[in-house]
Amino acid sequence: MTPIDADADANADAGRPAPATAEQALDEALALVSRAAPATTGAPGGTGQRSVPWLRAREIAAYAGSGVRARTHRASLADALGEVLAAPLDALTDLPSFDTSAMDGWAVSGPGPWTVRPGSGVLAGSDRPAPLADGQAVRIATGARIPSDTTAVIRSEHCHEAGSQLFAERPVSTGQDIRPRGQECRSGDLLLPAGSLVTPAVLGLAAAAGYDELPTRRRPRVEILVLGDELLTEGLPHDGLIRDALSPMLGPWLTRLGAEVTGTRRLGDDPAGAEALFEAVTGSEADLIVTTGGTASGPVDHVHPVLQRAGAELLVDGVAVRPGHPMLLARLGDRADGRHLVGLPGNPLAAVSGLLTLADPLLRALAGRRRRPRYTAPVRDDVPGHPEDTRLVPVLLSDEHAVPLRYHGPAMLRGVAAADALAVVPPHGARAGQDLEILDLPWVAGGCFT
Numbered sequence: 010m011t012p013i014d015a016d017a018d019a020n021a022d023a024g025r026p027a028p029a030t031a032e033q034a035l036d037e038a039l040a041l042v043s044r045a046a047p048a049t050t051g052a053p054g055g056t057g058q059r060s061v062p063w064l065r066a067r068e069i070a071a072y073a074g075s076g077v078r079a080r081t082h083r084a085s086l087a088d089a090l091g092e093v094l095a096a097p098l099d100a101l102t103d104l105p106s107f108d109t110s111a112m113d114g115w116a117v118s119g120p121g122p123w124t125v126r127p128g129s130g131v132l133a134g135s136d137r138p139a140p141l142a143d144g145q146a147v148r149i150a151t152g153a154r155i156p157s158d159t160t161a162v163i164r165s166e167h168c169h170e171a172g173s174q175l176f177a178e179r180p181v182s183t184g185q186d187i188r189p190r191g192q193e194c195r196s197g198d199l200l201l202p203a204g205s206l207v208t209p210a211v212l213g214l215a216a217a218a219g220y221d222e223l224p225t226r227r228r229p230r231v232e233i234l235v236l237g238d239e240l241l242t243e244g245l246p247h248d249g250l251i252r253d254a255l256s257p258m259l260g261p262w263l264t265r266l267g268a269e270v271t272g273t274r275r276l277g278d279d280p281a282g283a284e285a286l287f288e289a290v291t292g293s294e295a296d297l298i299v300t301t302g303g304t305a306s307g308p309v310d311h312v313h314p315v316l317q318r319a320g321a322e323l324l325v326d327g328v329a330v331r332p333g334h335p336m337l338l339a340r341l342g343d344r345a346d347g348r349h350l351v352g353l354p355g356n357p358l359a360a361v362s363g364l365l366t367l368a369d370p371l372l373r374a375l376a377g378r379r380r381r382p383r384y385t386a387p388v389r390d391d392v393p394g395h396p397e398d399t400r401l402v403p404v405l406l407s408d409e410h411a412v413p414l415r416y417h418g419p420a421m422l423r424g425v426a427a428a429d430a431l432a433v434v435p436p437h438g439a440r441a442g443q444d445l446e447i448l449d450l451p452w453v454a455g456g457c458f459t
């Protein structure tokens with residue numbers, strides 16, 4: 010009988026054999042989306058005069074978030090995961106908090122051979138054991154308290170008993186296999202500075218150091234407003250209507266970027282929709298409103314007029330990037346108040362571009378998180394460029410290369426759904442082997458713990 014491998018089963022369901030190796034799995038994924046990509050030069054039309062360079066747009070977004078007054082709270086360890094420490098993490102205890110055996114074996118006092126103390130040994134979690142007399146040995150478990158006057162711990166495999174005597178089989182040095190109290194830290198020692206991301210490892214350290222809750226910055230609250238009359242929430246597209254691809258995608262994506270998503274609402278292109286947008290812009294409790302659609306200059310594109318009416322300050326109004334060039338960032342209150350709006354274009358891959366270009370650096374700064382180190386990878390194939398603008402192109406990452414994927418048009422999600430990252434292609438394109446900056450998708454690396 011052969012056990013059923015869940016992955017193989019899933020592939021069998023699809024009528025295909027399971028890939029034998031990771032390399033083969035990569036090839037299969039590539040086969041779906043990376044055959045000789047047709048040359049793409051971005052959407053027609055030049056970048057508007059207001060567009061800022063792509064890198065500058067990211068810097069503006071990060072700066073906008075950095076001046077905001079932090080909202081802090083005390084979170085249980087479980088809730089603190091993925092947040093940022095609002096205060097330094099100081100040890101509340103010595104670690105270890107008592108002298109501890111590092112091994113299962115024998116605690117001995119003085120030179121051997123030793124007389125075995127009758128009775129049961131010392132176990133982890135047991136209270137203070139009786140002191141050892143000179144020449145005595147007692148059985149001890151890893152993590153147990155060291156009896157006072159112990160000079161060493163001998164591992165069980167390095168000694169033997171004969172009658173009531175214990176004999177070492179190799180030289181014994183004073184203090185061996187004893188973890189002294191305070192070896193890792195003393196009570197009050199700084200373990201981590203304020204601003205550290207609370208990772209699973211930090212939760213473990215905080216628990217060991219005596220914490221039940223942690224002072225952290227709250228996650229930025231994000232409200233999502235999806236604009237458009239043409240959007241269906243279920244079933245197949247029909248009669249000129251299409252499925253809303255952004256509502257299912259943006260909430261989880263923004264959560265992965267460290268946000269607390271307070272809700273997703275759909276607004277129509279009619280005056281009532283514009284009014285609801287105005288009310289959100291002026292009255293939402295969220296730190297960040299993310300809109301989709303309506304950023305261009307079509308007859309029912311409300312975002313600019315509403316921002317103008319609300320007296321919002323446009324920090325970014327168009328970015329020299331394809332797809333996504335109509336994306337925008339506005340400040341809704343004063344700088345310290347920190348309410349912002351990111352307007353994502355309606356085309357789904359353009360919206361992804363706006364998430365990575367504006368929402369990611371803004372949210373990172375609002376959450377108090379450090380910038381991710383930037384990195385490059387050599388691209389496997391030539392990648393056509395836009396004459397003036399940066400391009401963001403979905404790629405799969407192999408051990409050697411970033412492999413550009415097909416189906417990277419502004420209205421397509423097929424490429425990015427198969428991708429690990431987006432590669433940043435400079436104006437005029439890149440040659441095979443050229444190093445390109447890589448923007449990891451948040452679930453691939455460095456994502457938030459949510």
Ligand SMILES: Nc1nc2c(c(=O)[nH]1)N[C@H]1C(S)=C(S)[C@@H](COP(=O)(O)OP(=O)(O)OC[C@H]3O[C@@H](n4cnc5c(N)ncnc54)[C@H](O)[C@@H]3O)O[C@H]1N2
Pocket residue numbers: 052054235236237239240251252253254255256301302303304305306307310332333334335353354355356357359419
């Ligand atoms: N005269 C110009 N027209 C357009 C320009 C331009 O520079 N001059 N830019 C084009 C580019 S590039 C983009 S991107 C779009 C941006 O448009 P909007 O942000 O105003 O978005 P919409 O017009 O509402 O929608 C664009 C497109 O995306 C579809 N869409 C919208 N929301 C969703 C959704 N939730 N799920 C799936 N698809 C969605 C919508 O049906 C449209 O097809 O403007 C160009 N026009």
Ligand code: MOO
Pocket residue numbers: 052330331332333334335354356358359419420
């Ligand atoms: O460049 Mo638009 O932003 O085509 O999708």
